Every structure is written in structure tokens, then in C-alpha cells.
Amino acid sequence: MSSSVEPVELAEVDAFDHECDVLVVGFGVAGAAAAYEAAAAGANVIVLERASGAGGSSGQSGGELYLGGGTGTQKALGFDDTPEDMYAFLEKALGPHADTEKLRLYCDGSVEHHDWFVARGVEFKHTLFEGQAWMPFTDDGLMWLGENAWPYNDIAKPAPRGHRPPAPGFAGNLLMQKLEEAVTAAGAATHTDTVASHLVMDGGRVAGLVARRFGAPVTYRARKAVVLTTGGFVDNEEMLAHHAPVLVGLGKVSDGLDDGSGIRMAAAIGAATRRMGVVEISMTALPALVARGMLVNGRGQRFVNEDVYPGIYSTHAILQEPGPYWGIIDEEGFESIPPGDLWQVQPKYVEETLAELEEALGMLPGALEHTVEVYNRHAENGEDPHFHKDARWLRPLKGPFAAVDPRDGFFGTGAGRGSGAAGFTLGGLHTTVDGEVLNVSGEHIPGLYAAGRASSGMHGEGYISGTSLGDGSFFGRRAGKAAAREE
Numbered sequence: 227m228s229s230s231v232e233p234v235e236l237a238e239v240d241a242f243d244h245e246c247d248v249l250v251v252g253f254g255v256a257g258a259a260a261a262y263e264a265a266a267a268g269a270n271v272i273v274l275e276r277a278s279g280a281g282g283s284s285g286q287s288g289g290e291l292y293l294g295g296g297t298g299t300q301k302a303l304g305f306d307d308t309p310e311d312m313y314a315f316l317e318k319a320l321g322p323h324a325d326t327e328k329l330r331l332y333c334d335g336s337v338e339h340h341d342w343f344v345a346r347g348v349e350f351k352h353t354l355f356e357g358q359a360w361m362p363f364t365d366d367g368l369m370w371l372g373e374n375a376w377p378y379n380d381i382a383k384p385a386p387r388g389h390r391p392p393a394p395g396f397a398g399n400l401l402m403q404k405l406e407e408a409v410t411a412a413g414a415a416t417h418t419d420t421v422a423s424h425l426v427m428d429g430g431r432v433a434g435l436v437a438r439r440f441g442a443p444v445t446y447r448a449r450k451a452v453v454l455t456t457g458g459f460v461d462n463e464e465m466l467a468h469h470a471p472v473l474v475g476l477g478k479v480s481d482g483l484d485d486g487s488g489i490r491m492a493a494a495i496g497a498a499t500r501r502m503g504v505v506e507i508s509m510t511a512l513p514a515l516v517a518r519g520m521l522v523n524g525r526g527q528r529f530v531n532e533d534v535y536p537g538i539y540s541t542h543a544i545l546q547e548p549g550p551y552w553g554i555i556d557e558e559g560f561e562s563i564p565p566g567d568l569w570q571v572q573p574k575y576v577e578e579t580l581a582e583l584e585e586a587l588g589m590l591p592g593a594l595e596h597t598v599e600v601y602n603r604h605a606e607n608g609e610d611p612h613f614h615k616d617a618r619w620l621r622p623l624k625g626p627f628a629a630v631d632p633r634d635g636f637f638g639t640g641a642g643r644g645s646g647a648a649g650f651t652l653g654g655l656h657t658t659v660d661g662e663v664l665n666v667s668g669e670h671i672p673g674l675y676a677a678g679r680a681s682s683g684m685h686g687e688g689y690i691s692g693t694s695l696g697d698g699s700f701f702g703r704r705a706g707k708a709a710a711r712e713e
């Protein structure tokens with residue numbers, strides 16, 4: 227059972243160990259953005275972080291920020307983008323049921339948000355990664371995230387919007403280094419190794435927080451507001467079982483500390499939650515491999531255009547398709563993959579014929595043969611009438627053939643990492659566009675704000691890389707400004 231998070235009344239606190247105007251709980255990208263803006267607005271700010279330093283899951287991420295609408299980085303590389311095209315793509319990709327109010331603000335403010343990062347010392351090299359990857363092992367500043375794949379290229383003019391700091395692979399640490407420096411320079415104080423446990427209430431208003439540091443209680447008075455940026459709940463098995471059971475048994479995309487504590491503390495005082503069952507799933511079906519070949523389900527059938535954003539085919543596979551799943555490729559296709567895009571994954575099965583591969587995979591005879599025959603017949607003409615994969619990836623597959631098992635790859639942490647898939651939660655506290663936490667009656671709980679994965683952001687039932695860091699930082703900034711204005 228999870229520990230109690232029942233609130234503490236102000237009268238029960240004899241004296242506070244620390245006081246500030248705005249107390250930010252959690253020092254990932256959302257917390258950094260909130261703390262910076264609150265401090266820049268003149269508020270006295272303290273940031274609590276349960277780990278020994280800033281970063282959280284943001285610091286361990288790929289570092290992609292989904293930005294567009296005509297950023298300086300896009301323009302430098304010759305791409306004309308508009309907020310309208312960005313919105314049209316994201317409404318489809320983050321849907322169904324994307325939060326259109328938040329999404330509209332995000333797209334309209336994306337150029338300014340890009341410039342805000344640049345002003346905080348975050349660089350984006352004016353180079354484009356044109357391949358297929360979860361994240362490139364290059365320091366390119368811009369990448370495609372499925373904008374040029376069907377059906378999205380029919381909905382909006384394609385433009386790459388994945389902005390990345392100049393670090394190969396996992397660039398989240400560099401991003402957080404720059405934001406931590408900015409927060410410190412703005413005058414906010416940071417208290418690490420401090421675990422928040424209970425909100426302090428002054429009647430119906432949030433007035434502070436009780437925490438523990440190395441086992442000892444520590445109390446904080448927040449004269450204006452508390453901002454919860456504590457992350458999602460993928461590391462809380464009990465909450466997963468209640469709200470997002472599809473992730474039970476899978477790996478976890480987190481720093482290991484996304485335990486839902488902020489959500490639970492707020493819910494204990496009547497805060498409403500939203501879309502708690504919505505998740506993102508990443509499967510170790512390598513984008514560079516399946517784009518050159520195909521992705522099939524346990525019946526040997528294709529079910530998606532494999533050049534789409536990999537989170538889309540991952541979530542679709544786990545939620546809707548019979549497993550196991552296989553990346554199928556021929557020798558020519560495999561040898562054309564850049565080494566960095568293989569993530570050291572090697573085929574589990576290699577056979578001269580499809581009939582032999584079917585037998586090795588335990589498929590019905592002829593199932594994979596039929597799939598490849600149909601694919602090859604159309605690929606000869608540069609077409610994919612069933613799923614509309616782009617012609618640049620189409621060519622007939624010829625033996626020998628290989629099958630890559632996503633379960634052999636590593637993705638995420640925890641006991642489920644051998645599942646070949648990992649995920650995280652997208653639902654959380656119900657907030658306004660300014661981060662005000664709403665109660666079950668739809669009213670703002672005075673003195674309480676939230677942003678990042680502790681809140682339900684602009685996502686519907688879909689996801690694109692960079693929209694967590696983008697959403698968390700954008701609405702974290704708005705929450706920090708609003709908290710500093712709180713009377």
C-alpha cells in the first residue's frame with residue numbers, strides 16, 4: 227500500500243523551517259521552467275528535488291523539444307513552417323481528443339518558446355538528421371518526427387520539428403544543465419534530497435508543504451503558491467493497476483522516481499484528475515530497420531506504414547495487435563542501416579527462405595510469404611496502397627531474410643525491460659492553461675498549480691517525441707508566472 231498523503235492543517239505546524247513565495251516541487255524541465263519564470267517575476271522561489279540533483283526523467287530523456295511554427299532553427303535550414311500546419315499535425319498525432327485549448331496556445335507560442343530556450347543557453351545546431359530513429363546518435367539540431375509520413379503529410383505541409391541540443395543520443399542531461407544554470411541565475415534556491423509528503427492547508431488554500439530530508443521532517447511555508455512538477459506515476463505499481471494497467475509488466479521510461487506522489491497529494495485535497503489511463507509506449511522495433519523492411523504482428527501481417535513516428539506503431543501494436551511482433555528485413559536492407567541506428571540489436575533469426583523463417587517464428591505456413599509477396603508486388607512500382615509508406619523506403623525484399631525480436635532489445639528500466647516495450651503515463655491533475663489545479667467541481671484550488679507529467683497536458687490518446695519536454699516547459703512557464711501573481 228502507498229503511504230498516506232493526507233494534508234496537514236496550518237494550525238498543526240508550530241513553525242516552518244523555510245518560507246518562500248513560490249515553492250516548486252520537482253526539478254525536471256517543468257519545474258525548471260516554473261521556477262525560472264516565478265523568480266524572474268520577482269518571487270522568492272525554492273525548488274525541492276527528491277534526488278541529489280536536478281534533472282529527473284527530463285535529464286535522462288532524448289532531449290527532443292517539439293517546436294515549430296517557423297523557428298529560427300527551421301528557417302536556417304530552409305523550412306517554412308506555420309503555427310497552423312504545426313497545429314493540424316499535432317491535433318491528429320496527439321489525438322484523438324487532444325486538448326485543443328492548450329494545443330492552440332502551444333503552437334501559437336512555439337517560436338517564442340524556441341527563442342526562450344536559446345536565451346537560456348540551449349543551442350540547436352543548424353543541421354538536419356534525415357534518417358529514421360528514436361533519437362539520432364548525432365548532434366544534429368533538427369529531426370523529423372513523422373511529419374512527412376502518411377496520413378500526416380496529407381493533413382499539413384510537412385516540416386521537421388524535433389529540436390535537439392547538440393549531444394548525440396540522450397541529450398536531456400545537456401538541456402537540464404542549461405536550465406538549472408538559468409534557474410540559479412534567476413535567484414531561485416534548490417533543496418535536494420528532499421521528498422515532499424503532505425500539502426499544508428489554510429482552510430481551503432494550499433499554504434505550504436511537509437517533506438522529509440534524510441528521514442527528518444522539513445516544513446515549507448509558501449506565501450503565494452505551491453507548483454507540483456513531480457512527474458507521472460509509471461513507477462507506482464498500485465496506481466498503474468488502478469489507472470493504466472496496460473503498462474503493468476512493461477519497462478518504464480523514467481528515472482525510477484515517477485511515483486505519482488504529487489498527483490496523490492493533490493487528489494487528497496479534492497483535486498480532479500484527467501485521462502489517467504492514457505499512456506505512451508515505446509517498442510524496440512528499430513525505426514531504421516522496419517522502415518527498410520516491415521513490421522508484422524504474430525500472424526505475419528503488416529498493420530502500419532513503418533515510416534510513421536515509432537511511438538505510433540508501438541502503441542498500436544501493444545494495444546491492438548496480436549503478438550509477438552517482428553521486424554522483417556532482407557540482407558540488403560540490413561546492411562544499409564547506419565551502425566548508430568541499430569542500437570547494437572542483431573537479428574534473432576536468419577533464413578534463406580520465407581517458409582523457413584515462418585517455421586522458425588512459429589507462424590502459419592504461407593502467412594509471411596503472402597505479406598511479403600503483396601508488399602513486393604507493389605514496391606516494384608514504388609507504391610504501398612495498403613499503408614502508404616513513402617516511396618523512399620520501398621523496394622522488393624529478397625532472401626536471405628532476417629527477423630528481429632523487439633523483446634531482445636533494451637528499452638526502459640524495471641522488471642519489464644525484457645518485454646521489448648516500455649512506457650510512461652500521460653494523465654494527471656486537471657489544470658487550466660495557466661497550471662491552476664482544479665477540484666472535482668471545476669474550481670481552482672487556491673495556491674496550487676501543476677505542470678509536466680504531474681498534470682494532464684495537451685495530449686489526447688497520442689504522443690510524439692518532444693511533446694512532453696515541450697508541454698512541460700511551456701505550461702511550466704505559464705504556471706510559474708501565474709503562481710508569482712497569486713495573491
